[in-house]
Amino acid sequence: MDAVEARGLVKRFGDRRVVDGVDLSVAPGLIYGVLGPNGAGKTTTLRMLLGIIEPDGGERRLLGTAHPRDAGDRVGYLPEERGLYPAMTARDAVAFMGALRGLPRREGRARAAAMLEEAGLGHAADTKIRKLSKGMAQLVQLLGSVVHRPDLLVLDEPFSGLDPVNQEKLEALIVAERDRGATVLFSTHVMAHAERLCDRLAIIAGGRRRFEGTVDDARGLLPSRVRYTARVEGEGVRALLPPDAEAGPGGWRFDLPADGVEPVLARVMAAGHGIAGLSIERPTLHEAFVRVVGDAARDDAHLRGETAA
Amino acid sequence: MKAARALRQVFTVARRDFVATVFTPIFLLFLFAPVIMGSFGAIGGLGAAGVTEGARGRERVVAIVPDALARPFAEADLRLRGPLRRDEAPPPLATIRAGRDPAAQARAAFAAPDYDAAAVLYGPLDRPVVLHGALEGSAARWLALLADEVQADARLGAARPRVAPSFRPYGRSGASGGGQNRSAFLAVFGVFFLTLFLAGQVVGTMAEERNNKVIEVLAAAVPLEAVFLGKLIGMFGVAVLFVAFWGTVLGQATRLLPPGAEAGLAALSPAVGAPAFALLFFAYFTTAYLLLGSVFLGLGAQASTMREIQMLSLPVTAVQVGMFALASAAAGRPGSGMARFAELFPLSSPFAMAGRAANDPAIWPHLAALAWQLGWAALFVGVGARAFRRGVLQSGSPGWFRRRRAAA
Numbered sequence: 001m002d003a004v005e006a007r008g009l010v011k012r013f014g015d016r017r018v019v020d021g022v023d024l025s026v027a028p029g030l031i032y033g034v035l036g037p038n039g040a041g042k043t044t045t046l047r048m049l050l051g052i053i054e055p056d057g058g059e060r061r062l063l064g065t066a067h068p069r070d071a072g073d074r075v076g077y078l079p080e081e082r083g084l085y086p087a088m089t090a091r092d093a094v095a096f097m098g099a100l101r102g103l104p105r106r107e108g109r110a111r112a113a114a115m116l117e118e119a120g121l122g123h124a125a126d127t128k129i130r131k132l133s134k135g136m137a138q139l140v141q142l143l144g145s146v147v148h149r150p151d152l153l154v155l156d157e158p159f160s161g162l163d164p165v166n167q168e169k170l171e172a173l174i175v176a177e178r179d180r181g182a183t184v185l186f187s188t189h190v191m192a193h194a195e196r197l198c199d200r201l202a203i204i205a206g207g208r209r210r211f212e213g214t215v216d217d218a219r220g221l222l223p224s225r226v227r228y229t230a231r232v233e234g235e236g237v238r239a240l241l242p243p244d245a246e247a248g249p250g251g252w253r254f255d256l257p258a259d260g261v262e263p264v265l266a267r268v269m270a271a272g273h274g275i276a277g278l279s280i281e282r283p284t285l286h287e288a289f290v291r292v293v294g295d296a297a298r299d300d301a302h303l304r305g306e307t308a309a
Numbered sequence: 310m311k312a313a314r315a316l317r318q319v320f321t322v323a324r325r326d327f328v329a330t331v332f333t334p335i336f337l338l339f340l341f342a343p344v345i346m347g348s349f350g351a352i353g354g355l356g357a358a359g360v361t362e363g364a365r366g367r368e369r370v371v372a373i374v375p376d377a378l379a380r381p382f383a384e385a386d387l388r389l390r391g392p393l394r395r396d397e398a399p400p401p402l403a404t405i406r407a408g409r410d411p412a413a414q415a416r417a418a419f420a421a422p423d424y425d426a427a428a429v430l431y432g433p434l435d436r437p438v439v440l441h442g443a444l445e446g447s448a449a450r451w452l453a454l455l456a457d458e459v460q461a462d463a464r465l466g467a468a469r470p471r472v473a474p475s476f477r478p479y480g481r482s483g484a485s486g487g488g489q490n491r492s493a494f495l496a497v498f499g500v501f502f503l504t505l506f507l508a509g510q511v512v513g514t515m516a517e518e519r520n521n522k523v524i525e526v527l528a529a530a531v532p533l534e535a536v537f538l539g540k541l542i543g544m545f546g547v548a549v550l551f552v553a554f555w556g557t558v559l560g561q562a563t564r565l566l567p568p569g570a571e572a573g574l575a576a577l578s579p580a581v582g583a584p585a586f587a588l589l590f591f592a593y594f595t596t597a598y599l600l601l602g603s604v605f606l607g608l609g610a611q612a613s614t615m616r617e618i619q620m621l622s623l624p625v626t627a628v629q630v631g632m633f634a635l636a637s638a639a640a641g642r643p644g645s646g647m648a649r650f651a652e653l654f655p656l657s658s659p660f661a662m663a664g665r666a667a668n669d670p671a672i673w674p675h676l677a678a679l680a681w682q683l684g685w686a687a688l689f690v691g692v693g694a695r696a697f698r699r700g701v702l703q704s705g706s707p708g709w710f711r712r713r714r715a716a717a
Contacts, residue, residue, distance in 0.1 A: 052528045053698075069532060073314070077529040083522030087329060099321045100530035102314070141526075 001064050003028045003152050003183035004049060010057030011044050018044050020207035021058065026185055026200070028151075031178050033194040033201035034187040037293050041207040042187040043080050046156050049185075050077055063152055073102035076150035080157045080187075082141050086130035090116055090140045093129055097144030108147060115143045119169065135166045142170065146177060153177050155186035159193050171197060191286040203289060205296035215285055222283040222291055223255040226264075231274030240267045251277055318531040322539025326514065327546040336547075340554060368400035369424040370448045373411045373431035378459060379404040385458040399451040400427050407431065415440050428452050434460040488578035492667035493640040496579070496590055500597050500663045501633040507548040508601040509625050512609035513618045514540050515697070519610075533694040537610075541602050541690065548598055579667040581675075589666040589675055596682035597659035601629065603686050604656070607693025628656065636660030643668040652678065655685035 004026035011019040019041040026032040036042045048055045051068030063071040084093050094115065095108035103111070116125045119139055129137055138161060146153060155174070159167050174184050174197055188194055194201055195215055203211040203218070211218060229251030230237050237252070238245065241264060245254035257264065261280065269275070330336060338345075372382050386402040403424065408414055411431035418429045419440070427448035428441035437456045441449035461469060518524040518536075527536050579586035605625050612618045639651035639661045651661035652674075662678045 047529075050529050052525065072530055075529075077526070079522070079525035079529065081522040081525055083518075083524070083526055085325070085329065085517075085521060085523060087333075096321070096325060097526065097530070100318065100527065102317065144526075 002026055003063055004185060005061040006049060006058065008058035009045060009048055009055050009060060011048060012056050018207055022204060022209050024202060026183060028183050029178065029181060030199040031174060031184045031197050033198035034204060035189065035194055035201055035289060036204035037189060040204045042204055043156055045204065046154055046187060050154060074151040076145035076153040078142055078145045078155045078158055082138055084129045084137055084141055086128065088129055089126045090121060090129065090132065091125040093140055094144045094147050098147040101148040103148040111147050115147060119143060135162055138162060139166060151182055153182050153184045157188060158186055159188060159190055191289055195285040203292045205293045206300045210292050210296045218285055218288040219283050221288045225281045226254050226256050226261050227279045227281060228252045229277035230268060231276040232272060234273065236271055237268065237273050240271055256280060315535055318535040319539045319542060322531065322536055323543035323546065326540050326543025330547050331550065340551060343555060367425045368427045369403040370400050370452050371403045371405060371418045371426050371429040372452060373405045373407045373414050373429065375407050381459045381462060382455055385455050389454065389458065399448045430456060489580055489667050492579040493664040494637065496663035496667050497636045497640050497660050499590060500594050500660050503552060503594055504597045504601055505629050507551060508598050509605060509622065511541060511544045511602045512605045512621055512625055514544060514606065515610035516612065516618055519613060533698055534691055537606055537690045537694045541599060541606055544602065545598050580670040581666050581672060586666050590663055592679055593659040593663040596679060596686065599686040600656055600659065600682055603689035603693060607689060607696060610693060610697045632657040632660055636664055640664030655682065658682050
């Protein structure tokens, strides 16, 4: 049984279909990324999965139940728009968020104190939220979303607004939650975090899922790139390389041919151009993302009859 | 299990709101607001009383009579004035010796520099003429009464029959109609005053969550109905604390009242009996708070700025005053159609039923009314949460009307 399942989720705001038939399957114990450009429908999808808003179509199951509220005490959530009561202390804020999810108050306060200490915020446990820095408050809210040790942790753009040190802390916390056995579902449009953390990911664009798989699968959407620098440059090099080869400051670049780079190398060697430099570079997740999102935009435009032609 | 979870969520939210409200310096201001209000009221009252006293202190009823009648007039004035309360009594009596032209003396009395004449009597005792100002008819009748008394004494002398009454206090065994009416009005006014003072506060409570963006966290963890009900109960806890504090203070203060005042309280005779009346009063205060509070909370939740919330305070107060007026009218005419309407209409029902407790000894209608009112409160909470979900969280499918329109 998957921790999260969604089939054909649809959400309309007015006449606009913000989410247009999204499917998701998140197996338990994974870190799963929902990637997409701004306005892709990531947040709306997560809010529908959590039952904050109701879908206009499709089905969803969260931790085995079709009613997300029934699993509420087993879920942790960090919304995109962070929110805490400014007059609460950090410890009370963490304990309160635990209490909302069924954690007894006394236990919540004890866990909150320990977690704040561990996160380096022990000195601020009794400080009111309004006196904390934005990053500290964000960390407090994150701790509040895991204080009840949820089976599923949903984080909406968790890295936004954090400095590099706190981003690293957050990455460690996400991994720790996964290692504890929790499923982590997070949205982001920063590829570096997804690349480092995600066991699997989905790319959403224009309200639809455009890709689902591992990071390697995503990178596999594009061919590897070959960077070649001739030892003896000349007019004839261009003709020996694949048609997509482009000259750049570091030499020639072209997609890795289907039959490998060896035939190309044989040709340039035979012509006496030699090899001053050669590397085969796998595409990054960022490049795969840009390609997927770009293709999605073109497809959507085509569907709307707005092709460039 | 689900009910226990829902209850736990409601009380988690309620506890947060209660603590956040009570443990702030502002709450002390709120708690002592009646003192501040009372102080300003007292200062204003003293000022107004000073002005009134100043004016009344100069007022006189004037009798222009022969020397021989001056003393009988003074004695009659003293005797008749006895049972009257100070605020009911006419202005003090002044006598002027009658001259050759008493009518001219009477007119001159209105221009006297030492006092303000409210009414002036002159002429023969059996046909006196009383001049008076436009608003001083009662002072004029007082002078006529004195003339009548003096004339009767003068004509009959010792033969005039006198009664020798014996005054004995007596405790009424049953409730008097007047006592019931007073109790009814007191109950309606009491519930109205407390809800006016306390229920309006819930209007802005959702604004905090919206401004802090906490609503997203709450909405993900807890059903919105639980958030609404929790907020309502949290603020009701604040109201109960307020009522308990002032109830204790006033309870102790009644011990300091003079015996006559205590007897005045004892004259309040609700039909259901004092203990049941007190319980029903609190029960109806609770339902009035929950009913009006749930409506105000639902309305306030739609407001996104403090300005909008402030704008809501006028209609909110108008609704409360309207319900008070309806229930007061109903309390004055128990059993009438209007009373039935006020008892059934959800927002006026607690007020009207509190009044009914004073007029009607039957208990079962109150049990039915409380269930009726709580049902409506639950409905209002549900509708408020639904409107919030649809309007603010932009959730939910289109309503029936929009679906029909889209289909068309």
